[in-house]
Each structure stands twice: as structure tokens, then as C-alpha cells.
Amino acid sequence: MATEELRRVAPDAARRFVEGVLVGNGTSKADAEIVARCLVEADLHGVDTHGTNRIPSYMERVRQGVLDPKANIEVKQITPVVHQVNANNGFGFLAATKAMSACIESAKVFGIGMASVKHSNHFGMSASFVRQANRAGYMSLVFTNSSPALPVWGGKSKLMGVSPIACGAPGGDKGIDFVLDMAPSVAARGKIYKAKRRNEQIPDDWAIDAEGKPTTDPAAALEGSMLPMGGPKGSALSIMMDVFSGVLSGSAFAGHVTSPYHPRKAADVGHFLVAIKPDLFMSLDEFKERLDYLYQRVVGSDRRPDTQRIYFPGEIEAEEAKKREKNGITWTQAEIDVLNQEADKAGSPHLVLL
Ligand SMILES: NC(=O)c1ccc[n+]([C@@H]2O[C@H](COP(=O)([O-])OP(=O)(O)OC[C@H]3O[C@@H](n4cnc5c(N)ncnc54)[C@H](O)[C@@H]3O)[C@@H](O)[C@H]2O)c1
Structure with missing residues (x-):
């Protein structure tokens, strides 16, 4: 079979597969279900770059001992509306899900939780944690910092x-x-990786090469840096994520977060989450009518x-999620082979195809 041929996998089968690999690596069943739900949710919503295909890089970090698959995520209440979460080097999916749950519990009583x-x-x-809040009926903010990938404006x-x-x-x-x-x-x-695979050029405003010059060559772009959107404004947004997620939390910041692909060093990522009750200033019906009016005005x-x-x-x-729920998630055979190698290492079942 040609490696580019796309194979279909039902979302349930994908979730069971991820859970199997995680449990095989020591994660509890309950925590494995949360991680699997988040990864497969990304696949369903078309955010393929942040879905199940990340499993091999995460598991490599688990094997190297720099990501703890059994970490106890500690949630400490600081004030009635403020929670401090120590992920203890566990999966970010678990830390953020548990943090958002704590925010929602506070917002139920006090209108807001952070x-x-x-x-x-x-x-x-x-968006996994934004949708968690949406499903519960709450507005939300979800911020994170991450490893260096962008120069600051002018850098x-x-x-x-x-x-x-x-x-x-x-x-x-x-x-x-x-x-x-x-x-x-x-x-x-991910779009630069795709252009490289297909021998295509990229627009010259996407990235700079290692010398800091604009480039249309995806390989040179990957050696260099991504460019912020909107010039200094994108750079400022990236700094904002670091202020709220890194400086405030006590986690790494200012270029010291480790890449999720780095196999030998703890990442020390920080996140910042807020849940807000939408019917603080009017009835819930009125809020929803107003949001729907905004929707109609925008799309109309x-x-x-x-x-x-x-x-x-x-x-x-x-x-996209509605379509993929029905028709399945598609992966190349090469991607499936790599995932099944993780199952072999974990002693868990292979992916079941549709
Ligand atoms: N955890 C991390 O460290 C990390 C780092 C980088 C990216 N990510 C994830 O990568 C994903 C992709 O990010 P991105 O910036 O490439 O997203 P994107 O450019 O595909 O979409 C950005 C936003 O614009 C909206 N949008 C896109 N096209 C639109 C259109 N035609 N009309 C109206 N709205 C439109 C989308 O709904 C989305 O809310 C995100 O889920 C992000 O969380 C995670």
C-alpha cells in the first residue's frame, strides 16, 4: 500500500488506542481517558498538528523520564475564586482540564474562577479547555506559554x-x-512542514532563515524562526502569554520553556485559565440571544x-468535527505504523481501522 493512502479510524477507536498506550506507560485509566479525549478532539476538529500523532514524542519523553505519566496533579485553593495547580511535570492535558474544572466550580458560586x-x-x-467550559455553560480564557519559536519584534x-x-x-x-x-x-x-514535504515554496512573510532574512524555502524557515502575525502585535501577544502563564505561575518563562520534542529535559510549561458565568449581568436567555445576534450579524x-x-x-x-465524527479521522499508513510501534512498546492493542 502506498504510504500516502489515507486510512479511516473511528473516533472511539482512536480514543481506545491512546488510552491503551498511556495505561501501558503507567497512566491511570481515568487520566488516560482525559488525555485521549483531548488528543482525539484535536483530530476531530481538523487540528491534526496537535492530535494523536503527538503520542510518539510524548512517549519518548516519558521513556526518558522527563514527563511523568503518573504525576499527581495538585489543585490548591488560594482564595474562593483562585486556584493554584502544580502539574508536577505531568501531562498538560490533565493539568489544564483539572484547572478548568476548578475554575468552573468557583464561577458557579462566585461568578468567576481563575x-x-x-x-x-x-x-x-x-480549544479543548475552552470547549470544556462551553459545554458546562461558561465563558473562558485559556493561555499557555511554550518553547522558543519566534523572535521578538526586531529580534x-x-x-x-x-x-x-x-x-x-x-x-x-x-x-x-x-x-x-x-x-x-x-x-x-505545521504548514511549513507540509510545504517542505511537497517541495513547495512558502510566502516570504511566514518565517526568517537562521541569518534573520525572509525566506521562501521551507527548509531554511525550519532552521530559522517563525514570524509573529501583525508584526509587533503578534510578538506582544506572545509576550502576554508568557506574562500570564510563566511569570505569574512560577513556571519557566523568558525563553526557558523546553520544547515538547526535546527528549531529555522537563518542559516546565505554565498555563492560565479563567471561567466566567455568562449570566452575571442579565438572564442566560438574554445573553444567548445577544450572542446569537452577534453570530447572525457576523456571518450575515x-x-x-x-x-x-x-x-x-x-x-x-x-x-469539521461533525464530518469526522461521522466519517472517521484519516491518517496515512505511515502515521498509523508509527503509532502502532508505540502500542508495541506499551504492550497495548494496535489501532483498529474502519
Ligand atoms: N500548546 C501549544 O503550545 C500550541 C502552540 C501553537 C499552536 N497550538 C495550537 O495549534 C492550533 C492551531 O493554531 P492556528 O493559529 O494555526 O489556528 P488557525 O489559524 O487555524 O485558527 C485560528 C482561529 O481563527 C479562526 N478562523 C480560522 N479561519 C477562519 C475563517 N476563515 N473565518 C473565521 N474564523 C477563522 C479559527 O476558528 C480559530 O479560532 C490551535 O489549536 C492552538 O491551540 C498549540
Whole structure:
């Protein structure tokens, strides 16, 4: 079979596969279910760069002893609305999920809850925790810092992370949630890897080479740095993620977070999460009607000639998730082979294909 041929996997089978690998590496069943849900949620929403294919790099870090698959995630209440989470070098998915749960519990009673997370790891797609809050009926902010990938504006070497800024609000009866989840770079790094695989050039505003010069060569771009979106504004957003997630939490910051692909050093990522009750100032019905009115105004806006349809933030991903829920997630045979090697190492079952 050609390696590029796409094979289909049902979301349930993907979740069972991830859980098997994690349990085989020492993670409890309950925690493995949370990590699997987050990774497969990214695959379902079309964020393939932050889904199940990350398992091999995470497991390599587990084998090297720099990510603890059994870590006890400690949640300490500092004030009625403030929580401090020590991930103790466990999975970022667990730390952020537990932090958001604590935020929601506070918001139920006091209208707002916030959590600062330290000593964590890469948590994948930020929207996982925004959607966790949306499902519970709460607005949210989800910030994280990450390893150096961007120069600061005017700088030449990587210093700040491509650290995503995310937030959300639960939708009305039509079920349209607001979900913004964006990295502060012009383009996702995954798009540069894709251009390299296909021998394509990239636009010259995506990245700079190792000498700090704009480049259209994806290989040179990967040797160099990503460029922030919106010039100094993207750079400032990346610094903002580091202030709230790194400086505040006590985790690494200012270029000292370790890459999730680095096999020999703890990552020490920090996160910052907030949950807000949407009916603080009006009834829930009125809030949802107002959000729906905003949705209708946005998607019903007059279109430019080159635009077929206008989307609300998060809508493209939500529609992709509906399709993939039904038709399955697609991976190449080569990707499946790499994942099955992880199952062999963990003594867990291979991926079951549709
Ligand atoms: N954990 C980490 O350290 C880390 C680092 C980088 C990126 N990520 C993740 O990578 C993912 C991809 O980030 P990205 O910046 O490439 O996302 P993106 O550019 O695909 O989307 C960014 C936002 O814009 C919205 N959007 C995109 N196209 C739209 C359109 N045509 N109309 C209306 N809205 C639209 C999306 O709904 C989304 O909210 C995110 O899930 C992010 O959390 C994680």
C-alpha cells in the first residue's frame, strides 16, 4: 500500500488506542481517558498538528523520564475564586482540564474562577479547555506559554513561544459557540512542514532563515524562526502569554520553556485559565440571544467578491468535527505504523481501522 493512502479510524477507536498506550506507560485509566479525549478532539476538529500523532514524542519523553505519566496533579485553593495547580511535570492535558474544572466550580458560586498552572507540559489544542467550559455553560480564557519559536519584534533569534491565545463563550439555542484559538504567528509551523514535504515554496512573510532574512524555502524557515502575525502585535501577544502563564505561575518563562520534542529535559510549561458565568449581568436567555445576534450579524455580513461564506470563530472546526465524527479521522499508513510501534512498546492493542 502506498504510504500516502489515507486510512479511516473511528473516533472511539482512536480514543481506545491512546488510552491503551498511556495505561501501558503507567497512566491511570481515568487520566488516560482525559488525555485521549483531548488528543482525539484535536483530530476531530481538523487540528491534526496537535492530535494523536503527538503520542510518539510524548512517549519518548516519558521513556526518558522527563514527563511523568503518573504525576499527581495538585489543585490548591488560594482564595474562593483562585486556584493554584502544580502539574508536577505531568501531562498538560490533565493539568489544564483539572484547572478548568476548578475554575468552573468557583464561577458557579462566585461568578468567576481563575487558575494558574505551574510545572506542566504541552497541552495540545487550547480549544479543548475552552470547549470544556462551553459545554458546562461558561465563558473562558485559556493561555499557555511554550518553547522558543519566534523572535521578538526586531529580534533575530527565537525567544518567545508560538503560544496560543484562546477564549470562548457558550452559544444560544442554535448551538453556535464562540471559540477563538490562535497562535500568534503568521502561519502555523505545521504548514511549513507540509510545504517542505511537497517541495513547495512558502510566502516570504511566514518565517526568517537562521541569518534573520525572509525566506521562501521551507527548509531554511525550519532552521530559522517563525514570524509573529501583525508584526509587533503578534510578538506582544506572545509576550502576554508568557506574562500570564510563566511569570505569574512560577513556571519557566523568558525563553526557558523546553520544547515538547526535546527528549531529555522537563518542559516546565505554565498555563492560565479563567471561567466566567455568562449570566452575571442579565438572564442566560438574554445573553444567548445577544450572542446569537452577534453570530447572525457576523456571518450575515456583506461579502467581498472573493468570499463564498463568512464564518464565526470556531465554526470551521465545529463543522469539521461533525464530518469526522461521522466519517472517521484519516491518517496515512505511515502515521498509523508509527503509532502502532508505540502500542508495541506499551504492550497495548494496535489501532483498529474502519
Ligand atoms: N500548546 C501549544 O503550545 C500550541 C502552540 C501553537 C499552536 N497550538 C495550537 O495549534 C492550533 C492551531 O493554531 P492556528 O493559529 O494555526 O489556528 P488557525 O489559524 O487555524 O485558527 C485560528 C482561529 O481563527 C479562526 N478562523 C480560522 N479561519 C477562519 C475563517 N476563515 N473565518 C473565521 N474564523 C477563522 C479559527 O476558528 C480559530 O479560532 C490551535 O489549536 C492552538 O491551540 C498549540
